[in-house]
Structure formats: structure tokens, C-alpha cells
Amino acid sequence: MNPKWTSASFSRLRRVAFCETRWAVQRKVDPPEAIDVAKHVMEFDEAPSPVDPEVRAYVYSLVSALGGTGTDEDGRYILGDDALACLKDLKKWLKLYDEKANRLDVARCLAEANLVEGDLLEILGAWPEDGTEDKVKSKIALACLELLVPLTWPMEKTDAQMTVNHHRHIPYIQMAQLSYKRAILDSQSKTILRTAVRIGLPSIAIPMSERTTRDEGIIKLILYLFRNVSIISTSGEIKESPTSRSATIEAFHHQDVLALILTICSNMGEDFNTQDMVILEMLFHLIKGISPEKLFMDQGQLQKQGSNELGSLLAKEKNMHRSYAKNAPSRHNRFGTMIWVKRDEPGKVSTVSGQDSLKDGQHTLSKMDQSKKWNRPKQRSREIPQANDRFDVPVSLTNNANTHLRAFIEEFLDSGFNPLFNHVRRAIEREADRVFEVHTQQFFYLISWFLEAERVRRRKKQEVEKRSKNNKIAETFEADSFALIASVLTQETFVLLNRFMQDRLDMKAWRELNAGTLCFTQILLIVQDMAESSLEEDQDIAENIQNRIFYEETTHDRIIAILRGYKDQGFGYLDSCTELSHVFLRMLERYSRENVDLQVRSKRRARKKRKQKAAAVDQDATANDEDAASEMEDVAEAERVSRERKFDFNRFAVKFMTQSCIDTFVAFTKFYSDLNTEQLKRAHRFFHRVAFKQELSVMLFRIDIFALFNRMVKGPEPLDRTSPIYGEWDELVRQLIKRMVKKMKERPELAVEMLFSKIPSTVFYLENGYEKQTMSSKPRAPAALEVRGAMSREEQIGVVVAALYESKLESVDWVMKVMSNAASERQSWEAESAARRVENDPTSESTEGQAKAPSIDTEERRIAMFKDAKLRLLMTLAGFERLGIDDEPDATWIIPSAITARQLREAHDIVEKHRNDPVMKYGEDDPIMADEMLRRKPTEKIRRAAYDDDASGDD
Numbered sequence: 001m002n003p004k005w006t007s008a009s010f011s012r013l014r015r016v017a018f019c020e021t022r023w024a025v026q027r028k029v030d031p032p033e034a035i036d037v038a039k040h041v042m043e044f045d046e047a048p049s050p051v052d053p054e055v056r057a058y059v060y061s062l063v064s065a066l067g068g069t070g071t072d073e074d075g076r077y078i079l080g081d082d083a084l085a086c087l088k089d090l091k092k093w094l095k096l097y098d099e100k101a102n103r104l105d106v107a108r109c110l111a112e113a114n115l116v117e118g119d120l121l122e123i124l125g126a127w128p129e130d131g132t133e134d135k136v137k138s139k140i141a142l143a144c145l146e147l148l149v150p151l152t153w154p155m156e157k158t159d160a161q162m163t164v165n166h167h168r169h170i171p172y173i174q175m176a177q178l179s180y181k182r183a184i185l186d187s188q189s190k191t192i193l194r195t196a197v198r199i200g201l202p203s204i205a206i207p208m209s210e211r212t213t214r215d216e217g218i219i220k221l222i223l224y225l226f227r228n229v230s231i232i233s234t235s236g237e238i239k240e241s242p243t244s245r246s247a248t249i250e251a252f253h254h255q256d257v258l259a260l261i262l263t264i265c266s267n268m269g270e271d272f273n274t275q276d277m278v279i280l281e282m283l284f285h286l287i288k289g290i291s292p293e294k295l296f297m298d299q300g301q302l303q304k305q306g307s308n309e310l311g312s313l314l315a316k317e318k319n320m321h322r323s324y325a326k327n328a329p330s331r332h333n334r335f336g337t338m339i340w341v342k343r344d345e346p347g348k349v350s351t352v353s354g355q356d357s358l359k360d361g362q363h364t365l366s367k368m369d370q371s372k373k374w375n376r377p378k379q380r381s382r383e384i385p386q387a388n389d390r391f392d393v394p395v396s397l398t399n400n401a402n403t404h405l406r407a408f409i410e411e412f413l414d415s416g417f418n419p420l421f422n423h424v425r426r427a428i429e430r431e432a433d434r435v436f437e438v439h440t441q442q443f444f445y446l447i448s449w450f451l452e453a454e455r456v457r458r459r460k461k462q463e464v465e466k467r468s469k470n471n472k473i474a475e476t477f478e479a480d481s482f483a484l485i486a487s488v489l490t491q492e493t494f495v496l497l498n499r500f501m502q503d504r505l506d507m508k509a510w511r512e513l514n515a516g517t518l519c520f521t522q523i524l525l526i527v528q529d530m531a532e533s534s535l536e537e538d539q540d541i542a543e544n545i546q547n548r549i550f551y552e553e554t555t556h557d558r559i560i561a562i563l564r565g566y567k568d569q570g571f572g573y574l575d576s577c578t579e580l581s582h583v584f585l586r587m588l589e590r591y592s593r594e595n596v597d598l599q600v601r602s603k604r605r606a607r608k609k610r611k612q613k614a615a616a617v618d619q620d621a622t623a624n625d626e627d628a629a630s631e632m633e634d635v636a637e638a639e640r641v642s643r644e645r646k647f648d649f650n651r652f653a654v655k656f657m658t659q660s661c662i663d664t665f666v667a668f669t670k671f672y673s674d675l676n677t678e679q680l681k682r683a684h685r686f687f688h689r690v691a692f693k694q695e696l697s698v699m700l701f702r703i704d705i706f707a708l709f710n711r712m713v714k715g716p717e718p719l720d721r722t723s724p725i726y727g728e729w730d731e732l733v734r735q736l737i738k739r740m741v742k743k744m745k746e747r748p749e750l751a752v753e754m755l756f757s758k759i760p761s762t763v764f765y766l767e768n769g770y771e772k773q774t775m776s777s778k779p780r781a782p783a784a785l786e787v788r789g790a791m792s793r794e795e796q797i798g799v800v801v802a803a804l805y806e807s808k809l810e811s812v813d814w815v816m817k818v819m820s821n822a823a824s825e826r827q828s829w830e831a832e833s834a835a836r837r838v839e840n841d842p843t844s845e846s847t848e849g850q851a852k853a854p855s856i857d858t859e860e861r862r863i864a865m866f867k868d869a870k871l872r873l874l875m876t877l878a879g880f881e882r883l884g885i886d887d888e889p890d891a892t893w894i895i896p897s898a899i900t901a902r903q904l905r906e907a908h909d910i911v912e913k914h915r916n917d918p919v920m921k922y923g924e925d926d927p928i929m930a931d932e933m934l935r936r937k938p939t940e941k942i943r944r945a946a947y948d949d950d951a952s953g954d955d
Contacts, residue, residue, distance in 0.1 A: 050168050051105045059093060059109040062086045066119050077122040084136070087143035090115075094150050104169035107151060111176035116151060117183045120144045125190025129198065141199055145221055152180055152228035154388055181232045182242045185251045193229075193255035196222045204263075208271050216274065223264075223278040226257055230285040231388055246401035249286065253404040262408070265416030268423045276423050277434050284442040285388070287405070289395035292453040295406050296460050299399055315720055316673065341368060389438060389511065391445050392572030409453055417450060418487040425493060440500060441512045447488050448518035451526050454485055458529070482530055482538055489523070489545060497523075502558060510569040517562060517576045524549075524583050546591050553602040556652060559584050564660040571671060575679070578668050582682045585656065585689075589649055598647040653689070657696050659757045666705060672712050672719060680725045688732060697739045698766045703754050706740075709733045779889055782869040784937040793877060797907075798914040800874045802930035805918045811864060811871045815878060816911050818854040822895050823904035830901055854880070854893055865893060870934070878907045 049056070066086045067079040080086065093106045110116070127141050155170050155177075162170075184192045200222040203215035230248055234241070241247065252258045264272050264279060297305065340349040341364060352368050397405065424443055427435050482489070501516040527549075530542035549555060563581045566574055592598050669675075669683045691697035712719050713733050719726045744750045747766050764772045787796040804812050856862050864871055866889045872882075879899045883892045895904070921927040 051108055055097070055105050056109050059090070059106055060113055062090050062093075063110070063113040063115050063119065066090075066115075067123070068118075069122070077119075077126055079123070079140070083123075084140050084143060087140065087147060091143070091146055094147070098150075102163065103165050104173060105165070107173055108169045110151060111173055116148065116176075116180045120148055121183055121190065121192055124192050124195045127195055138199075141195065142218065142221075145196060145199055145225065148180075149221055149224050149228065152177055152225065152232065154228065154231045156388065177232050178234065178243055181229055181248075184229060185247050186242055191255050193226070193251060193257050196225055197256055197260055204260075208273060219272075219275060220278065223275055223282070226252070226261075227278055227282045227285070230282055245286070245290075245395050246398040249397070249401040249405050252286075253408070258404070258408045262411055262416055265412060265420040268416070268419040270419075273423075274434060276420060276427060277436075277439050279420060280424055280439060280442055280446065283446055284391075287409075287449055288391040288445070289393050290397065290405070291394065292449065292456045295397075295402060295409065295453065296456045302399070302402070312720070315722075319715075319720070320717060339364070341365075389441065391515070392570070409450075410457065413450065413454055413457070413484055417485060421447065422487040425487070425496060429492070429496060437512075441515045444497065444500065444519040445515040447493075448515070448522040451485060451488070451519075451522035455522075455526060455529060481535065482526070482533070482541070485526070489526070489541070491548065494523075494548065498552075498555065498558070501562075502554075505558065505561060505565070510573055513562070514569075514573045514576050517573075517580045521576065521580045521583055524580075524587055528587060546587070550588055550591060550598065550647075551601055553600045556588075556600070556655075560655050560661070563656070563664055564658065566664040566667065574664070574668050578665060578682060578686075581656065581661075582685065585653065586685075588652070592647060592649040599644045600647045601644050650694075653694060654696075656686075657690055657694055657699060659699065659759075662690065662699055663757075666708065669708060669712075673717060677723065677725050680719075680723075680729070684725065684728055684732060691732075691736060691739070696763065697736060698743065698750075698763050699758055700736060701740050701743070701750060701754050702757070706737075706754075709736070779866070782867055782872075785869045785873045785934045786937040787873075788933050788935055794910050797874065797877050797910050798919055799922070799930050799933045800870060800877065801911060801914040802918040802920050803870050803934060804874065805915075805920070805930075808864075808868070808871070809915075811861075811868070812874070812911065812915050814861065815871075815874060816908055816915065819878060819895075819904050819908040819911070822854070823901045823908060826895075826899075826904060827901040854895070866891075873934075874911075878911065879903065 063086075065080045066083055067077060069075055069077050090106075090110070094110075098104055098106045123144050124141055127137055155174055157166055157170070200218050203211065203218045206215055230252075232243065233245070234243065249258075261279060261282065264275055268276055268279075294302065294305070338351060338353045341352055342349055350368055352364055352371075354367065421443075424439075428440055428443060487493075497516060497519060501513060501520065504510075504513040504516060527542050527545050530538045531546070533539060533542075559581055562577050566577055665683055665686050668679075672680065672683075675683075687700065691700055709729075710733070711717065713726075713730050719729060740750075743766065747769065750766060753762060753766065758766075761772060787799050791799070801812055856865070865875075875893060876882075879895060880893050881896055883894060918930075920930055922930065922933055
């Protein structure tokens with residue numbers, strides 16, 4: 001499939017065919033080596049090619065005709081006669097062949113032909129800074145940029161979108177893109193990025209109202225190039241690598257890309273409108289994984305922290321060697337040993353190898369337990385991870401890159417944060433066409449990152465002010481006002497964040513939910529800093545924000561659901577959800593203590609009846625009028641009804657003391673050897689709250705939890721004893737063991753329950769010594785039903801029989817049987833009474849007044865007579881009556897004595913008629929099912945008189 005060509009294009013290709021050999025020699029090899037290259041090409045052609053040979057020939061011809069270097073021009077790159085036309089034709093090939101046909105053949109050919117490094121970068125590097133007036137060279141530079149952007153575009157394909165052609169080409173193209181990035185960043189003398197900036201400066205200088213579509217396209221083109229360069233990276237990059245994050249930041253700084261980003265961000269909404277999402281992506285890929293704490297450290301602090309980290313690693317290694325040396329092999333015990341351990345089952349043994357198993361019995365059993373491993377089957381994850389979207393992989397920077405990025409972040413916080421994030425939030429709210437799902441995740445992650453950076457910057461400033469004798473250094477920072485980040489502390493942002501977190505929690509999109517939890521945590525921490533500010537205005541704003549956050553009970557429930565929902569989402573999600581719950585609990589406890597009358601808004605399910613008045617319908621109205629009248633009748637619908645109640649922190653904190661929440665923190669604590677002091681303190685505070693503040697230490701009485709705590713304190717591989725948190729963990733474990741021993745003396749059953757998780761009834765029994773008494777609720781009768789519209793009794797019976805026909809036909813048969821028996825018995829009573837009246841026997845007793853109770857054949861029938869609203873309606877329409885209270889399950893149904901045998905026969909015949917020939921749909925124009933013809937019977941409200949003594953007044 002070839003693109004559409006004009007006659008000029010074919011003439012260019014004919015001219016290219018004659019000069020292809022000369023250009024190839026000038027570009028690639030010297031004349032003596034050309035013969036060997038031709039031989040290799042002939043051998044390569046014999047093997048199956050991953051690309052159509054015709055396509056390869058066309059593309060190679062265009063690349064050859066574009067230009068080249070040679071000895072005649074002192075190694076300078078010389079453009080071909082039709083260089084601009086060749087660039088346009090290559091662009092057509094990329095668009096019409098690769099994009100339209102969903103193939104990557106042209107991109108593969110261009111990578112093999114070394115177009116980017118051998119041609120495009122040479123052309124851009126040779127464009128002089130004073131050559132902007134040359135229209136032809138400007139067009140050629142722009143055409144090169146139009147090719148660079150699609151060639152460096154990230155390959156983001158899911159398994160469902162991948163084809164055989166994609167599997168064949170994508171690995172090669174990704175490796176080629178790494179070489180593209182290396183060439184772009186290494187071209188310090190050619191300054192490719194600065195050349196791209198110069199291409200877009202004329203369009204950027206034009207006011208937004210006067211820009212044409214071409215100007216907007218040029219601006220977006222250069223931004224996409226910078227975005228693509230920032231995305232391209234290796235899986236395990238080294239900070240000294242030529243394609244690393246450090247190299248990217250340094251190149252962006254030296255070639256004025258960071259200055260351009262600051263200019264666009266500070267003028268977002270005024271001079272720039274549609275460039276917000278590209279800037280958002282660029283910022284995300286520049287700063288993801290970088291620690292704001294390390295970013296704002298000077299070189300001395302970085303060296304000190306590096307030495308501390310090295311010392312801690314050496315201490316961990318020493319502890320590992322110490323625990324290993326206890327059982328390490330020596331020169332005399334390196335001989336092979338294998339023993340059999342007799343098991344309880346007769347005739348069965350377990351094999352343990354190694355001479356260290358002879359040390360003692362406990363060590364032998366421990367070694368045997370270590371050999372028992374359960375390979376849990378892992379389910380295939382529904383979410384296909386995209387490497388470009390991961391933000392939980394730490395990245396280290398060089399000193400120069402750290403300095404340049406810190407200066408950029410400070411200037412961005414001072415001038416560009418509010419305009420950019422306010423504009424992006426509005427675009428996300430109105431669901432603009434340029435907004436994709438990944439942008440919302442990046443938006444909230446960037447908010448969390450910049451808020452943490454602002455907190456670290458303020459803390460560093462306070463530390464500098466304490467150390468310095470003068471306040472000259474403080475002049476470089478903003479005053480103690482949080483106006484620089486006010487755009488993300490608005491109610492609109494909170495609403496968007498809450499909706500985002502709830503949606504992603506329902507969809508189980510864990511990575512996006514992780515970004516939301518990070519953002520919410522940093523908002524809480526920045527609000528806490530505002531509450532401790534010396535400015536009264538900041539304190540009032542913090543009070544207002546906390547009131548709005550803690551007022552919604554749905555927010556409380558969401559935090560608990562996020563903590564409970566951890567399974568195997570990774571350590572990044574585990575760290576963020578535990579930090580969010582820790583910060584939220586601590587701030588809510590403090591706020592509720594300061595505001596005793598705190599009110600929260602909870603939501604419950606309620607039934608609201610929408611009442612509408614319909615006009616009177618004449619008796620001779622048509623069926624359409626009757627349908628319209630029925631649509632105007634009362635309709636019961638479910639809606640969310642809000643109510644306020646006083647907040648009780650202890651009641652809320654108990655919700656965190658469930659087994660799933662404890663399991664989440666236990667899973668987090670298992671990484672104790674990799675956790676820092678703050679993370680260990682977070683886990684310690686939670687377990688301390690469970691055991692001592694909430695007095696639910698029974699929840700922690702589990703073998704696996706005590707084994708974990710013992711390993712943390714006593715070893716093997718315990719916590720560092722010099723760590724400041726070691727003493728607190730040691731005290732916590734000792735107190736838990738004391739309580740466990742005391743409780744086991746009181747409740748010997750605890751010895752068995754330590755093997756299992758605790759359910760609420762077990763916790764209550766272990767705490768109190770007796771089972772919790774539960775009061776069984778009295779069953780309630782279902783709501784009474786009625787048939788819509790004005791129907792006769794026979795038609796109503798037909799509707800109910802049709803509603804019961806599908807699944808409960810045996811109930812209809814039972815009603816017919818009861819009515820038939822009652823009619824036969826009632827007829828014999830009537831005949832006997834008539835005979836006695838003929839004999840004129842005044843002493844004979846009349847049997848007319850006796851009522852008939854239906855015989856109940858099964859227990860299920862008795863339950864259905866109480867709970868099945870449709871069966872109750874059928875029995876009522878057939879003439880049955882219910883004695884006693886409606887909510888009484890054992891109330892009796894009777895057939896009144898006033899109903900004669902003839903009436904029973906008539907009712908029986910009506911039911912039998914509709915049972916044999918049911919009418920399932922009613923209506924002509926828009927028929928509806930029989931089930932939809934039934935509705936809840938409205939209850940009558942008792943209105944009190946104005947002078948009623950029982951009425952309560954407000955005076």
C-alpha cells in the first residue's frame with residue numbers, strides 16, 4: 001500500500017534513482033568499502049525481511065536524496081537539491097503508511113537508515129542563529145522537526161492493540177529512540193533543543209488572539225518534542241548515563257527549555273490555552289520518582305546523608321553476618337549431612353540436609369519449616385502496567401542536575417504553579433477533548449509532589465533562619481503565606497479529588513488511586529502547616545478547610561475502604577495508604593478534641609415519594625388517557641438523604657481496628673529492614689493505638705504477628721539497636737507479651753485463637769468472658785401492593801396471576817385448590833341449612849356463620865403467606881381475610897362466612913381462566929409487563945387535630 005503521489009513526486013524519485021549511489025557513498029562509506037557493503041546487502045536480501053522491500057526501497061531513496069557529508073565539503077553536511085520535498089515525502093510515508101495502516105515499517109526503515117542522527121540533527125545543527133530570515137532554511141528546519149516528533153513518539157500499546165508487526169518492530173524502534181535521545185542531548189555544540197526553541201519563538205511572540213492555526217501547531221510541535229525527549233528512558237537508568245534524567249535536566253537547562261516552560265506556565269490562560277496538558281506531561285516525566293527532600297539539600301547535606309545511608313547499609317550487613325556466623329560452616333563441618341526427622345504419622349519422615357541441623361532440635365525444626373514454601377498461584381493482573389506512568393521508582397540526580405532542577409522548582413512555585421494547575425483543573429472538569437485519563441493521574445501526582453516540595457522548602461528556610469544570625473537568606477523566600485499554592489486548596493479541587501478517588505476505588509485502578517491518596521495526604525499535611533502558621537489568615541483558612549474535609553462522612557469511609565482494600569498492589573500503594581490513614585487519624589483526633597461539637601454529614605438510604613396531582617379522568621376516557629393518568633400517579637424512588645449528627649472520634653477509630661486494616665499494617669511492617677524512621681514510627685503508632693488507646697490488644701494476639709515482632713526486636717536480622725525507634729518497638733513488644741500472658745491465664749481458649757484472625761464475636765468473648773447477646777429482630781410484613789389504574793376485580797386478579805405465573809405458579813394452584821375445597825364445603829353447609837329450614841326445626845343449629853381457614857400444606861407456604869406480597873394480594877382479591885396484626889407472622893387467614901359457595905365458584909373460575917390463558921402485557925401503544933402494573937399501596941397518614949393534647953409543640 002503506497003501513499004498517493006503526485007507527478008512531481010515520481011519525477012523526484014526518478015532523479016533519486018540515478019544519484020542514489022553517489023549520495024550513499026558520500027553519506028556512509030568510502031568507495032573501497034562500498035563493494036563489501038553491496039555484497040552484504042545482497043546476502044541480506046536473500047533472508048526474509050521484516051519490511052516490504054518495495055517500501056524499503058522508496059524510503060531509502062528519499063533518505064539518500066535528502067543530503068549527506070563527504071570529503072569534498074570538508075565533512076560538512078550538504079542538502080540535496082530537493083531536500084524540502086524529500087522531507088515532506090517522508091512525512092507522508094509516516095502518516096499514510098504507518099499511522100493509517102497501523103504499521104511501523106517506515107519508522108523501522110528510517111531507524112535503520114540513521115535518518116535522525118545522520119540527517120535531521122545535522123540539518124538542525126547547521127541552521128545558524130542569524131538564519132531565521134532565510135525562509136527556505138526555516139521551512140527545512142520546521143520540516144525536520146515535523147519528522148522528529150513522530151519518530152520520538154513513545155510506543156504505548158496494550159496487548160489487545162499489539163499486532164505481529166508491532167511485536168517485530170517496537171523493540172528495535174525503542175532502542176533507536178534511545179539513540180535519538182542520546183544524540184539530541186549530546187549535541188552540545190549543535191544545541192538541537194535550543195534550535196527547536198528558536199523555531200517556535202516567532203509563533204510564541206504573537207498574542208494568542210492573533211495566532212493562526214499554523215502558529216498553534218508549531219508551538220505544540222516543539223512542546224511535544226520536549227515531552228518525547230523527557231519520556232524516553234531505560235528501565236534501570238544510571239544517573240551518569242547520557243540518556244538519564246540528570247542528562248535531560250542539564251540539557252533542558254543549558255538550552256533554555258526550562259526557561260520556556262516557566263514562561264508558558266506563568267502565562268497559562270492569558271497567552272496560552274491548549275498547551276497545558278503537554279506541559280503537565282513534561283513536568284510529570286521530569287520530576288517523577290525524585291525525592292523533594294533530597295532535592296532541597298545542599299551538597300554538604302547530600303554527602304552527609306549519603307554517608308549515613310552507607311553507614312546504615314554497612315550496619316545491616318554486619319548484623320546479617322553476625323546472625324549468619326552463629327551457624328556458619330567451619331573447616332571441620334563442611335561435610336555433607338542428611339538426617340531424617342520422624343513425624344507424628346507412623347512410617348513417615350521428613351528429610352533435612354546440612355550439618356548445622358545437628359546443633360539442636362529447635363534449629364532442626366526451624367530449618368525444616370524454612371523448606372516449606374507455598375507457591376501461591378498468582379492471578380493475571382487486569383491492569384496492564386505502563387512503564388511511562390510509574391512514579392514510585394526512586395531516581396537519583398547528579399549535583400549539577402539537582403541544582404538546576406531545584407532552581408527551576410522554586411521559580412515554578414513562585415510564578416507558574418497557580419496559573420497552570422488552575423487551568424488544568426478547569427480543563428479536567430469540563431472534560432476537554434485534549435484531556436485523557438492519564439492526565440488526571442498526573443495532575444494529582446504533581447499536586448502531591450509540589451506540595452511536598454513547598455513544605456520541604458519552608459522547613460529548610462526555617463532551619464536556615466535558625467542557624468543564621470541575620471535574615472538576609474530569608475529574603476530569597478516568600479513570606480509565610482500559602483498564596484503561592486492556593487489554586488489547589490479550593491473546594492473545586494477537593495470535589496474533583498474525592499470523585500476521582502471514589503471512581504478509581506470502585507474500578508480498582510490502584511495506580512491512579514495511589515496518585516489520589518498521595519495528593520490527599522499532602523493536602524492534609526499542608527493544611528496542618530497552615531494551622532500552625534503565625535499568620536491569622538492562614539489559620540482561618542486551615543480551620544475552614546479542615547471543617548469541609550472532616551464534615552463529610554463519606555470521606556471517612558473512603559479512607560477506611562482504601563486501607564482495607566490492600567492485597568498485593570505493591571509497596572508504593574501500601575506506603576501511601578498507610579500514610580494517609582495515619583495522617584488522617586492524627587489530624588481528625590486533634591481537630592475533634594479542639595472542636596467538641598463537631599458535626600458530620602452522613603448519608604442513608606430513604607424512600608421519597610414524588611406526588612403529582614392528575615386531572616380527573618372521565619369514565620368514558622380512552623385507554624391512552626388512562627395510561628397517561630397512571631404515569632402521573634405516585635412513584636416511589638430511592639435517593640440519598642443527608643442528615644447531620646455529632647461526631648464521636650472513638651466510634652470512628654474503632655472502624656480502623658478491623659482484621660483487614662491490621663493485616664495491611666502487618667504487611668507494611670514486614671518491610672521493616674527497608675523502612676526509614678518515619679515509616680517505622682507510623683506502624684508503631686498504629687499498633688499502639690490498637691492495643692492501648694482502643695484497648696483491643698486481643699486483635700494483635702496472633703502467632704504470625706508475634707513472630708514478626710520478635711524477629712524485629714530479637715532477630716534474626718533485627719532492627720538496628722542504635723536506631724531511635726528501636727526502644728519504642730522493644731517496649732511495645734514487651735507490653736503486648738505481658739498482656740497476652742495475662743489474658744491467656746484468664747481465657748485459656750486464647751491458645752487456640754492465636755492461630756486465627758479474630759472476628760467481632762470472638763473479640764467480645766475474649767474480652768468479656770461471655771458471648772454477646774443479640775436480639776433477633778421481629779420480621780416485618782412486606783408492603784401491601786395494589787394494581788395500577790381503574791380495573792375491575794376480574795382484571796386485577798388477571799394481573800396478579802400473570803405476575804405470579806413465571807416463578808410462583810404453584811401458589812396460584814394452591815389458592816385454586818383452597819377455594820375449590822371451601823366452595824364444596826360451603827355448598828354442603830348451605831344444603832344442610834336449607835333442609836333444616838324445610839323441616840322447621842327451631843332447635844337445630846345453623847352452620848352458615850362458620851368461617852373457613854385454608855389448610856397450609858408446607859412450611860414454605862406458611863412463610864410465603866406472610867412474606868410474599870403478590871400472593872397476599874391474590875388472596876385478598878379472591879375474598880380471603882387476615883385476622884390479627886399485619887406484622888404477626890402466625891396470623892390466620894380465613895374465608896369469611898358471608899361469601900357464598902357461588903361466589904367462591906365464580907372467583908375460582910376467574911383465577912382458573914387467567915391461569916390457563918394469562919395476559920402478560922397490558923396496553924396497546926406502549927405495552928408494559930404485568931409486574932410493572934403492581935405498585936406499593938399508599939399508606940394513610942393520621943392527621944392530628946390542632947387541639948390534640950398529644951401533639952407536641954415548640955413552645
